[in-house]
Amino acid sequence: MTEPSRKPVRERRAITMLWPYIRHYPGRMLIAAAFLVIAKIATVWVPVAFKDIVDQLDPRIAVLVVPIALIALYGTLRLIGALFGQLRDSVFERVSQRAMRSSGLDAFRHLHRLSLRFHLDRHTGGIGRDISRGTRGVYNLLGWVVFNIIPTLFEIVVVIVLLLGHFDWRFAVVTLVTMLLYIAITIWITEWRTAGVRAMNEAESLANARSIDSLLNYETVKYFGNEEFEANRYDADLRRYEDAAVKTESSLAVLNGAQALVIALGLTALMAMAAMGVVAHKLSVGDIVMVNGWLLQLAIPLNMLGFTWRQIKQGVIDMEHMFALLDEHAEVCDAPEAPVLHVRGGAVRFEHVSFCYNPDRAILDDIDFTIPPGQTLAVVGATGAGKSTLSRLLFRFYDVTDGRITIDGQDIREVTQESLRAAIGIVPQDTVLFNDTIFYNIAYGRTDASREEVEAAARAAHIHDFVVSLPQGYESTVGERGLKLSGGEKQRVAIARALLKNPAILVFDEATSALDTRTEKIIQKELAEIARSRTTLIVAHRLSTIIEADRILVLDHGRVVESGTHAALLANGGRYAALWTLQAQQPAEAPAASLDV
Numbered sequence: 001m002t003e004p005s006r007k008p009v010r011e012r013r014a015i016t017m018l019w020p021y022i023r024h025y026p027g028r029m030l031i032a033a034a035f036l037v038i039a040k041i042a043t044v045w046v047p048v049a050f051k052d053i054v055d056q057l058d059p060r061i062a063v064l065v066v067p068i069a070l071i072a073l074y075g076t077l078r079l080i081g082a083l084f085g086q087l088r089d090s091v092f093e094r095v096s097q098r099a100m101r102s103s104g105l106d107a108f109r110h111l112h113r114l115s116l117r118f119h120l121d122r123h124t125g126g127i128g129r130d131i132s133r134g135t136r137g138v139y140n141l142l143g144w145v146v147f148n149i150i151p152t153l154f155e156i157v158v159v160i161v162l163l164l165g166h167f168d169w170r171f172a173v174v175t176l177v178t179m180l181l182y183i184a185i186t187i188w189i190t191e192w193r194t195a196g197v198r199a200m201n202e203a204e205s206l207a208n209a210r211s212i213d214s215l216l217n218y219e220t221v222k223y224f225g226n227e228e229f230e231a232n233r234y235d236a237d238l239r240r241y242e243d244a245a246v247k248t249e250s251s252l253a254v255l256n257g258a259q260a261l262v263i264a265l266g267l268t269a270l271m272a273m274a275a276m277g278v279v280a281h282k283l284s285v286g287d288i289v290m291v292n293g294w295l296l297q298l299a300i301p302l303n304m305l306g307f308t309w310r311q312i313k314q315g316v317i318d319m320e321h322m323f324a325l326l327d328e329h330a331e332v333c334d335a336p337e338a339p340v341l342h343v344r345g346g347a348v349r350f351e352h353v354s355f356c357y358n359p360d361r362a363i364l365d366d367i368d369f370t371i372p373p374g375q376t377l378a379v380v381g382a383t384g385a386g387k388s389t390l391s392r393l394l395f396r397f398y399d400v401t402d403g404r405i406t407i408d409g410q411d412i413r414e415v416t417q418e419s420l421r422a423a424i425g426i427v428p429q430d431t432v433l434f435n436d437t438i439f440y441n442i443a444y445g446r447t448d449a450s451r452e453e454v455e456a457a458a459r460a461a462h463i464h465d466f467v468v469s470l471p472q473g474y475e476s477t478v479g480e481r482g483l484k485l486s487g488g489e490k491q492r493v494a495i496a497r498a499l500l501k502n503p504a505i506l507v508f509d510e511a512t513s514a515l516d517t518r519t520e521k522i523i524q525k526e527l528a529e530i531a532r533s534r535t536t537l538i539v540a541h542r543l544s545t546i547i548e549a550d551r552i553l554v555l556d557h558g559r560v561v562e563s564g565t566h567a568a569l570l571a572n573g574g575r576y577a578a579l580w581t582l583q584a585q586q587p588a589e590a591p592a593a594s595l596d597v
């Protein structure tokens, strides 16, 4: 498995990539910032009010004279601090949620843009996990920066300014040094832990991807009695995660211990200085209460800083993976300002096409043919000859290595992929269905089709009667990858949805291979009817199904070795004729045929 996207992306880049997602809400961000300032100023003012209360209270006077207004102020400030903090959270929530949604959507769209080659190389479960973690990372990052880091920094600045105004400069210096040391130590130890956290995440992704792959292959696992083998493989992945997680958690203890030490030292020094000031009559008791209040208040969010920083780091790591996916450049792209494909008759032309999936192995070699509008071309040849590759190239899942493919004279690389794919319908060799209802799967051919159109397509594919005989009819679910349907039923669903799409060009890649001879004959007749007005490319192993084709190509090891009509090829006495004789003699054909008539 190649993992080209694992290259690390710098944190700064992750944060710059975040910007486009939040800048759409300048108003909300301004309001949240205003609420933040109000909340923090009120919070910092609480100890000031408290100091005034303490200083003006005289235990020798039995009646409560002066501080009533102060006490009311104290209560009000506390309330404002809490209230505006909450208001800021709720105003900003829309911004972070929207950023999470749009980044997730971007990643999803991008994944669909990436080439088949990319997807065949990756574990789908792992990608899904990268995206969900990445969007959560976006959310966490915004949340923690906005709700924790910025307010805390702001509060530190305000407290230091007030300390400078009210006290000896040394108070401010000790506070500042404590904060800086705390932040530095937190960042330093967290950096050191990052490799461990990353290893933990990777182990988790891998375990997850493997387990999904294993469950997707449920039947295969059972066929070969490999439950224990699968369990052992999964356990090996889990063990890697366990080891990484234990290491990460132990290093966490180091971080928390160091943070506690710095805070304890700073607080002790400040309280000692304040106490000395009181003894020397330079400070009032109210002052010591105020300093104490500020520091305790600061200690609360700072205590969270370790956790916050970890969340931010985690968010960055998670986003790294998601943005690395976004960085993955799409192999097949629309040319700049590509026009849409104009289909007139639907003439398909392969001009000296050569192709290889990997440079070290040629698959197609100088393939040259034309399917005139409305005609049918059949391709036959040994397994692995490159027949399905022709349809993948026509759909532009890959670009040709050499030569070109045109539709009505337009190079398919020069038109939009959307218009190209809209013009072609395919019944692929292996049909995979969505885990949804039969109706959904047929209607997928044209998502805005009406119920009548869906049923008409199902009738043409001879699956309607079967569907209505089911207890839930069209609403029956087909199971994961469509496995609750038989091979032939699945194939007919695929035919129905290709017919529903109603394209100018049709590709049938072994479209009826899973059907019994009788059903195949009936559907063949139907397909021939539909193909009459369309350009059609048929890939078939059973030669009896393509006798009517306007032209037949015999493909061997990626080269066209013979071509002509059925009759001409038979008369030729070449490879096709030999194949025909071989298939006609097959004993299995005879009883099946006699059963069918």
Ligand SMILES: Nc1ncnc2c1ncn2[C@@H]1O[C@H](COP(=O)(O)OP(=O)(O)OP(=O)(O)O)[C@@H](O)[C@H]1O
Binding pocket: 120, 357, 358, 363, 381, 382, 383, 384, 385, 386, 387, 388, 389, 390, 429
């Ligand atoms: N994504 C891929 N990467 C590398 N090689 C591939 C890929 N897909 C197919 N191949 C190889 O390309 C060759 C042609 O494959 P293709 O699917 O076109 O064969 P085919 O003629 O349709 O065979 P069959 O009759 O069995 O369906 C095969 O040897 C196959 O191993």
Ligand SMILES: [Mg+2]
Binding pocket: 387, 388, 389, 429, 509
């Ligand atoms: Mg094939």
